[in-house]
Structures are given as structure tokens and as C-alpha cells.
Amino acid sequence: MVHNKATLTLDSNRTVNSNAAQSKKVPRKELRIALAGNANVGKSVIFNQLTGLNQVTGNWPGKTVERAEGTLFFEGYNIRVIDLPGTYSLSAYSMEEIVSRDYLAIEKPDIIINVVDASALERNLYLTLQLLELEVPIVMALNQVDFAAKKGLRIDTQKLSETLGVTVVPTVAVTGSGINELLSAVVEQATSETKVLAHEVVYGKEIEEHIEAIETLVVSKLTQLPAIYPSRWLAIKMLEKDSDIIAKLEAYKDGHALLGLVDEIGSELETVHGETPPVIMAAERYAFASKIAKEAVTVEASPRISLEQKLASVTTHKVFGYLILAGVATVVFGAIFAGGNLLSEWLNSGLVWFSDGVAGLFASFLPSVVVDLLVNGVIGGVVAGITIALPYIVPFYVILALLEDSGYLPRAAFLMDNVMHKIGLHGKAFIPLLLGYGCTVPACIGCRIMETKRERFLAAFVVMLIPCAARTVVILGLVGRYVGLPAVIGIYLFDLVLVFGLGRIAFKVLPGEPVGLIMEMPNYKKPSAKTVVIKTWSRTKEFVYVAFPIIIVGSIIVEAFALSGLMPHFVNAASPLMTWWLGLPAVVAIPLIFGILRKELTLVLLSTALATVGLGVTSLSAVQMIVFTLVVLIYIPCLATIAACKKEFGWKKSLGIAVIDTALAVLVGGLAFRLLSLFM
Amino acid sequence: MQLRNRHGHSHKAKTPVNVDGSVPLNSLPEGSKAIVTHTSGGLCAVRRLSEMGLTPGCEITLKRKCSFRGPIEIEVRGVALALGYGLSSQIFVQPIEG
Numbered sequence: 195m196v197h198n199k200a201t202l203t204l205d206s207n208r209t210v211n212s213n214a215a216q217s218k219k220v221p222r223k224e225l226r227i228a229l230a231g232n233a234n235v236g237k238s239v240i241f242n243q244l245t246g247l248n249q250v251t252g253n254w255p256g257k258t259v260e261r262a263e264g265t266l267f268f269e270g271y272n273i274r275v276i277d278l279p280g281t282y283s284l285s286a287y288s289m290e291e292i293v294s295r296d297y298l299a300i301e302k303p304d305i306i307i308n309v310v311d312a313s314a315l316e317r318n319l320y321l322t323l324q325l326l327e328l329e330v331p332i333v334m335a336l337n338q339v340d341f342a343a344k345k346g347l348r349i350d351t352q353k354l355s356e357t358l359g360v361t362v363v364p365t366v367a368v369t370g371s372g373i374n375e376l377l378s379a380v381v382e383q384a385t386s387e388t389k390v391l392a393h394e395v396v397y398g399k400e401i402e403e404h405i406e407a408i409e410t411l412v413v414s415k416l417t418q419l420p421a422i423y424p425s426r427w428l429a430i431k432m433l434e435k436d437s438d439i440i441a442k443l444e445a446y447k448d449g450h451a452l453l454g455l456v457d458e459i460g461s462e463l464e465t466v467h468g469e470t471p472p473v474i475m476a477a478e479r480y481a482f483a484s485k486i487a488k489e490a491v492t493v494e495a496s497p498r499i500s501l502e503q504k505l506a507s508v509t510t511h512k513v514f515g516y517l518i519l520a521g522v523a524t525v526v527f528g529a530i531f532a533g534g535n536l537l538s539e540w541l542n543s544g545l546v547w548f549s550d551g552v553a554g555l556f557a558s559f560l561p562s563v564v565v566d567l568l569v570n571g572v573i574g575g576v577v578a579g580i581t582i583a584l585p586y587i588v589p590f591y592v593i594l595a596l597l598e599d600s601g602y603l604p605r606a607a608f609l610m611d612n613v614m615h616k617i618g619l620h621g622k623a624f625i626p627l628l629l630g631y632g633c634t635v636p637a638c639i640g641c642r643i644m645e646t647k648r649e650r651f652l653a654a655f656v657v658m659l660i661p662c663a664a665r666t667v668v669i670l671g672l673v674g675r676y677v678g679l680p681a682v683i684g685i686y687l688f689d690l691v692l693v694f695g696l697g698r699i700a701f702k703v704l705p706g707e708p709v710g711l712i713m714e715m716p717n718y719k720k721p722s723a724k725t726v727v728i729k730t731w732s733r734t735k736e737f738v739y740v741a742f743p744i745i746i747v748g749s750i751i752v753e754a755f756a757l758s759g760l761m762p763h764f765v766n767a768a769s770p771l772m773t774w775w776l777g778l779p780a781v782v783a784i785p786l787i788f789g790i791l792r793k794e795l796t797l798v799l800l801s802t803a804l805a806t807v808g809l810g811v812t813s814l815s816a817v818q819m820i821v822f823t824l825v826v827l828i829y830i831p832c833l834a835t836i837a838a839c840k841k842e843f844g845w846k847k848s849l850g851i852a853v854i855d856t857a858l859a860v861l862v863g864g865l866a867f868r869l870l871s872l873f874m
Numbered sequence: 875m876q877l878r879n880r881h882g883h884s885h886k887a888k889t890p891v892n893v894d895g896s897v898p899l900n901s902l903p904e905g906s907k908a909i910v911t912h913t914s915g916g917l918c919a920v921r922r923l924s925e926m927g928l929t930p931g932c933e934i935t936l937k938r939k940c941s942f943r944g945p946i947e948i949e950v951r952g953v954a955l956a957l958g959y960g961l962s963s964q965i966f967v968q969p970i971e972g
Contacts (some may be wrong), residue, residue, distance in 0.1 A: 477929035
């Protein structure tokens, strides 16, 4: 292997005083800075420290799925901060990487804060080198220096700064240490008259010759692209066969011919090195990152086996790992169900009194139709949301925050990789699947941690079949209460079988190749109470913002539908399906319609609907209860979920899922009715 | 380039050993150290692995192997990384003795 030598160098003679750039830079009181860095290095924590916002943070890679923005004031400057998604590279491998580099190249923020994990400097410098290649102004936040010190690593920031030609500020984001110094460095560099550009990354002689050959072509043949991206960077990306740049080039008149020439140059390099250019370039960058890290880092104490490492080892163990996972799952769901029930009862008793009071107040001066619309529609919706959904979602978010802040989730994903492969997904998909037990909406959005579009869609499809807190309410409140625990467990197990069966079918039907798992396993750390509270609060707020407007509007519409007197006609129309196929009283169609708004409403309205025909919930047989619950579990996702899904995948696919799920629910319900009637 | 007799390929040999003496990463026992010689497979996978630091010549430690064709956990360049079974069989390494 020839190319393992550290042939990269940094060219330090690039102190440029570019007047052209300076003339535009009249002193102004506005600055735009972007945060760039690997996943899971504390970028979101720094963002929160800078802006005081509550961007959701977590100890698993990939949770910043959309870029967040905030502003702050510092030394008279109005600074806009953009938190880019965490990436390991700036290649065209994932959407996040393309979005990040295009933002940097096109929007040209004044300064990029490169957040770097001090305890894994070598791997983090790989991105830093690519930022230098993109020729953007950088200030480095050397984060988690405390953790590095714990690992026995001392980092010479002065040396690192000199080697790279960028200002390096040590920080400990969680405590806020170094944040002020970081801001001072940013403002100083952004406003300084003479621009000292960071050093240029220079590859080994052979590679340099090839890059230069391509750069000459780029400069002579292209006009538009070099106006956006640096020409040398373009040359490097073309040599690396970067899919995004290639696609952009194909759109040009001479682009195709140019790519042919570049290919020739690339294959020449390949014959010399015996590896493809992308691998050669990655190897070169890493060898260089390794060299820089070795020079700047002193290992002071030999790393001893800490409690965290022991924990990391035992939680991925062949036997103990799975036992711990099962234990964690039991505790999590036990706590959510027990806590949720308790909270739900308390809130319910408090709010019933409130809504009765309001109804009485309104009745004194409004016509009864309006009172019905307001009380049953608006207030009823809000009350049901507060008393049914929130008590289960809030405890779930608290526990989720604890799990993700500690770093356990990637371990669970690791253990489940095998199982997830059966449905064509890898271990990471276990995380949104777990989220699905709380609420399907964030779980759908969480599917973005999957790498390809196909995997995102596949994950979202199975996530929607996971019983969320609302469906859990129905399972526990109906089957659990009147039929018994074994039936509840049976339904949960059946659901898992269904998820895997359908996941497997979808995996076979959807075209495309499955992608293997590549996931960083973060270090364990003690979750901080503050982070857990902030996270729970911001997620709950998000849920309320997304779900409550839909709940209220939907409740009014359905209430209006009921008041219009059309309901009996609908019940008649649905009667053959309900009674003959599903074996349920025809009026049960009404709660199922309401369930499209929120699944737990089906239970609330079941007794109301049955009462209109002189029945009660208890007059249903055990089989009928189970059939009803199965239908609620599987059929059309709630409106909020469809909205979230539409945002991710578009109308066609969202409606497709809704139709498939509804058809499936009817099929399963009818079969269950026939089969269960034989035994029960 | 080389040609291989399709029928002569032994299916019993559990660990294919390359000409240069390298073996697939997942054939090593837990706790072993090795040097990456090369990665095979699709361009996309190879590129991804090299971007995560698995480039020829780098040293890795196999920390954990899941049973039943499960993923592995390795340490590379000071970072713990989980790799799926398929990917881990595409990484060829030269074990370091001791």
C-alpha cells in the first residue's frame, strides 16, 4: 500500500490580503455564522448556548435533521447562527452533506464554527480538512476538552492552530465554558481588516498533478460552477466522482465531454495507486488528519477502563446486552403506562369540572348549536388532548430524553441490527420504531436518520403500524380493562408479527438495495437533569403545536357533521361492512370516523355512540372488543401523522399508506372476528 | 484481473483468505487488532467506509461481535463504530499478532 504515507501538507504561504473581498466588507453590525461538525460532537449544545434556544440535543448521531436558526447579540453585533446537520464528510453521500456544503458555498456565511470533538480529533479533522478545501473562513471550537482530559489526552491548541492556520478555542459546551471566547474570536476574525486565510490542503505530488490538470480544464471550460464553488475544490470533487457535481455538470453543454477527460485522468491515478480516486483521497486526508492529531495531542495517562467503558461493553454483550435491552423496555413501558394512567385520571377529574363550567357559562348567552360546536368541538378536543394524549406522551419524552442523553439508543440499535435486517432496514431504524410507541408524528420525522429515501419510507411505513400512546389507551382501556392482560399481550405480539410481516413484504416490493449499518457509538455519559427537562418541554410543545390545531379543527368539523343529521345515513351505509364483515354494531362506525382525528377518541366516543342505540361498552363481547381494537390499531393513521408523512414523502405515498392500512385493518378485523369466534 | 473456476470454489472454506494473507474483518475473534488492507463491494459502500476512517493501512480493534450474522463494533481512529455484518465481511484486514 503506497498511499498510506502522509503525503498531505498544508501550504502556509496563503496569507492573502484580498482587496476585492475587502471592498465589499464595510464594517456592519450583522454577522451570519454557521455551525459545522461531525454528528454527536455537541454542536446542538453550542447552538443552544449561543442562542438560548432549545434545539433538541441528544447523544445519538443524526438527530439534527433540519437546520436550526437563532440569533444573538454580542459586542453590538446582531449575529445569526445556523446549526447545520452533523456530517462526517462533505461528499455527496447523503442529503445532509449536500445541503451543508451548498449552504456554505452558496450562502457564504461570514464565519463557520467548526465544532470538533477533542477526544476524537483525528476523525473530526477529516471534516475540517474538507472545510479548508471549500475555502471557507473557519474558527474551530475544540469541544469536550474536559472529556478528552478524562481520557488522558492533552491538546496543544496553539500547535493545532498554527498547523491549520485557524483560530482554535477550547470549549466545554455543556457548562458554557469557552463560549464567550469563541464569540470574541468569531467577531474578531469576521471584522478584521486583513484576512488571514486558513492554510491550503496540499496533497502528494502525484495527486496534486492530477488535481491541477483537472483544475486547468475547469477554469478554461466552465464558467458558472467556478463562480459558486472554488475551482480547486471542483477539481477535487470531480476527481472523487462526486455524484452531485457530476449531475450538475451533465446539465452543461460541454459538461459531458469534460467529464470524459476527467475520467481518463482519474483512471490514470487509479492504475498508479491500485485504488479508486475517492478512496485514495479519503486515505490521504485521513493520513494527514492522523499526522496533525499526533502532533497536537499528548497522551498523558494511559487510558484506564472507566465505568463508562464497562457499561459500553456489557450493554452490547451477546447475552447481557439483550437482557438489559429487555429490562429497559419493560421498565420504560411499565413506567409510561403506570404514570400515564395516574396522570390521565388526575387531569380528567380536574378538567371535566372545567368544561362543565364553561358549558354552563356559554349556555347562558349562546344558542345551543354554537354551544355544542364550541364545547364538544373545541373544548372537548383540547380536554381530550390534554387528558388522554399528554399524560402518556410526557412520561415517554422524559424517558426518551434520559435514554438518548445517556447514549443508550445506539447500543439498542446495534443489538437490533440483526432483527431489523429481516425487514430490509438496519439497526438505526430501531430508534424511530421506539419513538413510535410514544407518538407516530415525531417517529415519522425521526425516520430521517435513515440514509436513503427508500429506507426512510420503509421505516415510516412500519413506524405507523406501531401502537402509539393514543392507540395504547384504546388497547389498555378497552381490552385491558374488560378482557384481560393476556389479550393485551396477544395484541402487542400480533402487532409485532404484523410489523415484521408487512415490513418484509414492503422490503421485497420496493425497488432498491438495502444499505448496511455504519453508526458511531457515542460514549456513555450521565444525563443532565436540565437537558432532560428542556428536551421534554420542547418536544411536548412541538407535539401541541402540530397536533392541537388539527384536533380542534377536526373536532369542529366532525361535530358539525354530527349536528347536520347526516350521521344516521353514514351509519346505514357502513352497516354491511361493520355488522356482516366485522361483527360489530353499525354505530361503531362513528367512533372510527372520529378516530381519524385522534385514535384515542375512538374509545371516548365508543360509549357515546353505543348509548344512542341503548347499548353500553360492556354489552360488547370480548371478541367484538378485540376486533374493534385491532381495527383502531391498524387503520388509517391519524390526521397529524398523515400531515407529517405528507411533508416527508408527498401526498401520493401518504395517501397510499392510508389506503393500504385501512384495507388491511378491515381484512385483519374480519379474519380476527371469524377466527376468534371459534375459540371465545 | 484474475479468473476463478466457479466450480472449484470451495464452499466449506469458512474464511476466504486472500493472496496477500488478508482475511475478512468479521472472521477475527473479539479483541483482536488488525490493519486494513482493502475494502471490496459497491463503490458507495467502499466510499462510505473510507470516509469513516477505514482506509487501507489504518489500525482497528474488533471490540464486539454479535452472534447470528449480527453487526460488529470496532474502534478506529479513536472512535467506536458499529458496522453491519455485510459491510464487515467486505473489509479485508491483516491481523496483528499478540
